[in-house]
Amino acid sequence: MAEVIGERDGILREELLSFRHFVVETHSLIQKEKNRKFYFCRLPYQNVSHIKEYAGYIRDRFESFVVIGIGGSSLGARMLFESLTETNHNLKKKPKIFFLENVDPEKFKSVLEQIDIKNTCFNVVTKSGSTVETIANFSVILSMLKKELGDNYRENLVFTTDPEKGFLRKLGNQEKIKMFDVPPLVGGRFSVLSPVGLLPAAVAGIDIEELLAGAKKMDLVCSIEEHVEHNPAYLIALSHYIANMRRGKTISVMMPYSEKLSSFVDWYRQLWAESLGKDGLGQTPVKAIGTVDQHSQIQLYREGIRDKIITFLHIEKSDVDYKIPEELPEDISYLSGHSLHEILSKELLGTKAALIKSKVPNITISIDRISSYNIGMLIYLYELATGFSGYLYKINPFDQPAVEEGKNFTYALMGREGYQEKLEEFKELYKE
Numbered sequence: 001m002a003e004v005i006g007e008r009d010g011i012l013r014e015e016l017l018s019f020r021h022f023v024v025e026t027h028s029l030i031q032k033e034k035n036r037k038f039y040f041c042r043l044p045y046q047n048v049s050h051i052k053e054y055a056g057y058i059r060d061r062f063e064s065f066v067v068i069g070i071g072g073s074s075l076g077a078r079m080l081f082e083s084l085t086e087t088n089h090n091l092k093k094k095p096k097i098f099f100l101e102n103v104d105p106e107k108f109k110s111v112l113e114q115i116d117i118k119n120t121c122f123n124v125v126t127k128s129g130s131t132v133e134t135i136a137n138f139s140v141i142l143s144m145l146k147k148e149l150g151d152n153y154r155e156n157l158v159f160t161t162d163p164e165k166g167f168l169r170k171l172g173n174q175e176k177i178k179m180f181d182v183p184p185l186v187g188g189r190f191s192v193l194s195p196v197g198l199l200p201a202a203v204a205g206i207d208i209e210e211l212l213a214g215a216k217k218m219d220l221v222c223s224i225e226e227h228v229e230h231n232p233a234y235l236i237a238l239s240h241y242i243a244n245m246r247r248g249k250t251i252s253v254m255m256p257y258s259e260k261l262s263s264f265v266d267w268y269r270q271l272w273a274e275s276l277g278k279d280g281l282g283q284t285p286v287k288a289i290g291t292v293d294q295h296s297q298i299q300l301y302r303e304g305i306r307d308k309i310i311t312f313l314h315i316e317k318s319d320v321d322y323k324i325p326e327e328l329p330e331d332i333s334y335l336s337g338h339s340l341h342e343i344l345s346k347e348l349l350g351t352k353a354a355l356i357k358s359k360v361p362n363i364t365i366s367i368d369r370i371s372s373y374n375i376g377m378l379i380y381l382y383e384l385a386t387g388f389s390g391y392l393y394k395i396n397p398f399d400q401p402a403v404e405e406g407k408n409f410t411y412a413l414m415g416r417e418g419y420q421e422k423l424e425e426f427k428e429l430y431k432e
């Protein structure tokens with residue numbers, strides 16, 4: 001049985017081409033939606049001089065910078081920081097950058113222990129202005145800041161939130177806190193190229209103009225190319241859709257051969273899961289890291305349940321590399337003179353061959369190096385692929401009613417006004 005499924009697991013060119021009319025029609029719908037639902041496509045063209053200027057002030061003035069946000073209000077910024085700054089940035093550079101996402105007291109303590117609160121700028125990021133984790137973490141920090149700095153506490157805060165609505169905007173207006181806008185038409189997980197991701201990135205010293213230049217390049221390629229074979233975003237979306245709906249691949253594994261891209265996969269996991277997991281449809285995105293997970297997951301991917309499509313991320317050149325000495329004992333002399341990055345690339349090829357042998361569908365995306373430009377391209381590529389997938393699955397990729405439901409139950413449990421009915425519903429669900 002496995003053999004028969006295996007023979008049919010690959011995705012045929014003709015099958016992709018059979019979607020050509022659908023792709024042309026959807027392409028034109030997307031172009032028309034760029035000032036509405038697909039507004040994230042406009043972000044690469046924004047003027048970022050005000051973001052750069054304020055980031056410059058923060059860099060000069062503060063020793064540390066803490067982003068307080070969660071989900072789409074943090075994952076993108078964390079992905080940019082971890083992918084694009086030097087490894088061990090916080091040991092070598094100022095300002096040190098931290099992320100307070102969870103309401104985990106141990107994590108909170110660990111961040112506090114690494115900063116001097118008086119010399120720290122806190123960027124509170126929440127589009128709705130009310131997410132429990134963000135507002136709770138912020139409230140604790142606010143009381144600490146007031147205690148340490150008295151009326152001067154305001155200088156250590158910057159808010160990124162909806163331009164008009166929500167608690168945080170109201171507070172920011174009242175207290176005259178510096179604020180940046182989350183564009184109203186851009187949802188959390190599509191907001192990394194807005195001030196949500198760009199301010200922390202610029203504070204970390206990342207070239208945000210290059211990031212946007214990469215995204216712009218991808219927008220250009222994908223805007224002029226309505227042919228499925230030449231449009232990388234549509235190709236990714238369709239391959240995954242066919243793998244899912246026609247081959248039963250309910251899991252999409254993303255496997256970068258680079259530890260620096262680990263949080264790129266965290267960002268992708270949110271984008272794919274929260275956007276497409278609707279109406280009983282969607283694929284579960286899973287993270288694997290090459291080569292580490294070769295020694296753990298690949299057994300399952302090759303010989304276990306055949307429910308996966310794998311995407312490898314290949315980095316052609318590494319900015320740092322280490323050479324293995326020429327003189328090695330005979331048993332391991334096959335490694336002589338090779339470099340660590342060379343082995344990483346060969347291991348990717350080896351794993352890919354092993355998957356092909358087992359007829360596990362896989363895609364490889366190569367970038368020449370990890371740079372702001374290339375990450376900008378990848379961000380735009382996956383955002384557009386996700387938006388396009390919404391049309392394939394016939395669902396709205398831009399809402400998240402199931403996430404909101406969990407948030408509403410939490411508000412009810414914490415006694416928020418107006419949530420009494422939700423509390424009753426909660427009690428009903430827990431009744432035996």
Ligand code: PA5
Binds near residue numbers: 127129134274
């Ligand atoms: O993508 C989304 O919409 C979510 O992941 C949100 O970003 C997350 O729930 C945080 O919401 P907010 O920015 O309103 O605090």
